[in-house]
Amino acid sequence: MPPTATAPDILNAQWEPCPIPEVEALALAVFGKAGTAKRLTSERDETFRLSTAAGSFTLKIANPVEDVRALAFQSAVFLHLAKTQLAVPVPRLVPTLGGEASHALEVPGGSRVVRLLTYLDGDLLGATPAGPKLCHDLGQALGSLSAGLAGATARPPAGKLLWDLSHFHELADRLDFVAAERRPRVQAVLDAFSSRVLPILADLPAQVIHNDFNPYNILIDPDVPDAVVGIIDFGDMVFGPRVNDLAIAAAYHVWSEDWAEKLSALLRGFGAVVRLTPAEIEVLPTLVTARLAMTVIITEWRAALRPDEAPYILRNHRSAWLGLARLAEASDADLRQLIHDSCKV
Numbered sequence: 213m214p215p216t217a218t219a220p221d222i223l224n225a226q227w228e229p230c231p232i233p234e235v236e237a238l239a240l241a242v243f244g245k246a247g248t249a250k251r252l253t254s255e256r257d258e259t260f261r262l263s264t265a266a267g268s269f270t271l272k273i274a275n276p277v278e279d280v281r282a283l284a285f286q287s288a289v290f291l292h293l294a295k296t297q298l299a300v301p302v303p304r305l306v307p308t309l310g311g312e313a314s315h316a317l318e319v320p321g322g323s324r325v326v327r328l329l330t331y332l333d334g335d336l337l338g339a340t341p342a343g344p345k346l347c348h349d350l351g352q353a354l355g356s357l358s359a360g361l362a363g364a365t366a367r368p369p370a371g372k373l374l375w376d377l378s379h380f381h382e383l384a385d386r387l388d389f390v391a392a393e394r395r396p397r398v399q400a401v402l403d404a405f406s407s408r409v410l411p412i413l414a415d416l417p418a419q420v421i422h423n424d425f426n427p428y429n430i431l432i433d434p435d436v437p438d439a440v441v442g443i444i445d446f447g448d449m450v451f452g453p454r455v456n457d458l459a460i461a462a463a464y465h466v467w468s469e470d471w472a473e474k475l476s477a478l479l480r481g482f483g484a485v486v487r488l489t490p491a492e493i494e495v496l497p498t499l500v501t502a503r504l505a506m507t508v509i510i511t512e513w514r515a516a517l518r519p520d521e522a523p524y525i526l527r528n529h530r531s532a533w534l535g536l537a538r539l540a541e542a543s544d545a546d547l548r549q550l551i552h553d554s555c556k557v
Contacts, residue, residue, distance in 0.1 A: 227276050228319070235260050239271055242308050242315045243328045253524075256447065261331060268331035269306060273317065274324050281369035283325045286446055287313040288366035289420060290329070296363065299356035299485075302443050303329035332442035334431030342427070344477040346438045347465055351481020353440045354425055354461050358454060358486050364420040367451055374510065375423065375448050377456045378413060380502045381406050389513035397536055401498075401505040408498045412491055416453040424448040425461040426528070455492040458482050459499035463507070466500065467534035472542070472550055475500075479554035493555045497547050501539055507532035 230238075235249040239262050247264030249271065258273040274283055290305040291313070306328040308315050316323040342350065372379050384402050387395060422429075424445060431442030458479070465474045482488075488496070511529045515522040539547060 227324075230258055230273055232260075235271065235273070236262075238315075238317065238326065239269075239328070242326060243269075243271075243306060244309050245269060245306075245328065255524075262328070268333075270303060270329040270331050272327050272329065274326070276319065276322055276324050278325065279369055279371070280325055283314065283327070285366050285368045286449060287327065289361070289364050289446065289449060292364045292366065293360055296360040298360050300353040300440050300443055301332055302357070302446070303332060305329060332431055332444060334441040335434045337427035337430040337432050340427070340437075341468055342465055342474065343438070344470070344473050346432070346440075347474040347477040348481040349438060349440050350425075350430065350461065350465075351458075351478040351483070352485055353430075353443065353481075354422075354457060355482040355485025357422060357425075357443060358419075358457055358482075361420045361422070362454070366420070368449065373423075373448060373450055375506070376450050376452060377423075377460060377499060377503055377506065378450075378452045380506050381410060383506060383509045386509050386513045389516050390509055391512065394508060394533065397540070398505045398508055401501045401536070404498050405502045409495050409502070412495065413453065416455060416492055416495070417489060418452055419454050420449060420451055421454060421457040422446060422448075423450050423452070423457065423460065425457055426464050453492075454486070455488060455496055456499060458488075459496055460503050462496075462500045463503035463535060464528075464531070466504075466538050467531040468538075471535070471538045476550060476554040479551060483555050488555050493552055496551050496555070497539075497544075501536060504532045504535045504539075508536070 232249050232251070236247065239245045239247060239249065245262060245264050245266075247262045247269075249260040249262050252259045252261055257275045257278070260271045262269045262271045287305055290303070293302055294304050305313055307313060313327070315326040317326050381402060387398065387402070390398055422443070424447075425443070429443065429445040430440060431444065433439040433441045462475055462478055465471065465478060468474070507528055511526050511532075515525045518525060542550070
């Protein structure tokens with residue numbers, strides 16, 4: 213069985229959507245919050261914005277096949293971050309009326325975990341290109357979050373998350389889903405990961421990481437577009453190499469013509485808060501390309517399985533492929549020098 217075989221069950225699971233009136237009744241009965249619920253787009257659970265007289269909240273009803281231990285891990289990290297000073301706000305966990313971190317909603321055949329979080333205002337960065345200044349600020353925001361997460365003692369349950377960059381090489385068994393014209397470049401990244409990263413992976417500084425620092429999880433001020441005002445969606449957190457978070461963030465900003473300037477700005481921003489070790493700097497170029505190739509593999513595979521959801525699944529595919537092409541324009545030596553110089557500033 214492939215090592216990531218549990219992940220598709222989560223991403224492709226089917227369930228009966230919870231009607232809005234039931235969501236609103238649930239919020240009142242469990243959390244004491246009377247308000248109006250609006251369904252939001254979510255890949256692996258049901259997510260709602262709950263608008264109340266006291267402000268807005270995010271109510272999440274977990275996927276019925278989600279590991280409850282993974283959700284408990286996430287809740288523990290939220291409680292840790294609530295006691296940590298961060299440069300950019302993150303959601304806060306709102307307890308139930310009984311003081312619990314979550315509520316078990318009984319459904320036919322089992323139960324679903326319900327949690328309430330504070331709602332952060334701001335516009336999603338989304339597909340909007342971030343300039344060098346914003347990339348620098350993104351790097352600083354991630355550096356602050358990384359420093360805060362470093363003190364988290366909670367650990368996820370045993371198992372492997374599909375989007376865990378540490379296990380990128382295990383996606384080789386899905387390479388056949390990638391279009392034939394793209395396979396050679398993706399295979400080259402798989403080979404580089406196996407030869408350059410795997411031998412030292414276990415020796416890299418490790419901690420809890422966000423693992424999904426992408427533009428759709430970053431909020432900016434609509435009136436000051438260069439200001440980062442929130443970081444959301446902690447559902448993909450893992451315990452792994454610290455540098456993976458930086459590689460994931462960088463992968464979303466290398467598809468435009470000025471990619472080198474933006475990549476350098478992001479790395480300098482992160483380095484102003486967290487100093488990488490020489491080993492982390494050494495593997496960072498390969499990790500950035502690995503995240504891009506990972507996006508190509510997973511999205512093409514999932515789109516083949518769920519053609520009805522292909523537009524949503526493939527939303528980051530084009531930029532990922534462009535990113536791989538942009539990085540290929542530079543020689544291996546030049547890319548490594550750019551990253552080395554940016555991390556040492």
